[in-house]
Amino acid sequence: MYDATEATITPKSDEELKELVSLARLVAYARENAKDLNAEFSAYCLDLALGALLQDLDSSGVSLSPESGQDSSLLGTRH
Numbered sequence: 001m002y003d004a005t006e007a008t009i010t011p012k013s014d015e016e017l018k019e020l021v022s023l024a025r026l027v028a029y030a031r032e033n034a035k036d037l038n039a040e041f042s043a044y045c046l047d048l049a050l051g052a053l054l055q056d057l058d059s060s061g062v063s064l065s066p067e068s069g070q071d072s073s074l075l076g077t078r079h
Contacts, residue, residue, distance in 0.1 A: 012060045021062070024053040 012020070031046035 020057055
């Protein structure tokens with residue numbers, strides 16, 4: 001059986017952290033598209049997924065606070 005606490009304790013490599021950040025960007029983009037399309041349930045589910053990814057990043061020591069200047073590059077804006 002999968003133990004979620006074990007996953008948060010295992011240190012992640014730089015490559016794994018980069019992959020998590022990339023995945024968070026992808027989910028954030030998809031969430032914004034879902035909102036634009038008024039796909040409320042899909043946007044809600046993507047919001048939950050994004051929250052989980054951000055929590056994984058936070059538990060891995062990646063700071064996404066506004067003071068770090070990283071969260072704007074993580075989530076970005078659509079053009």
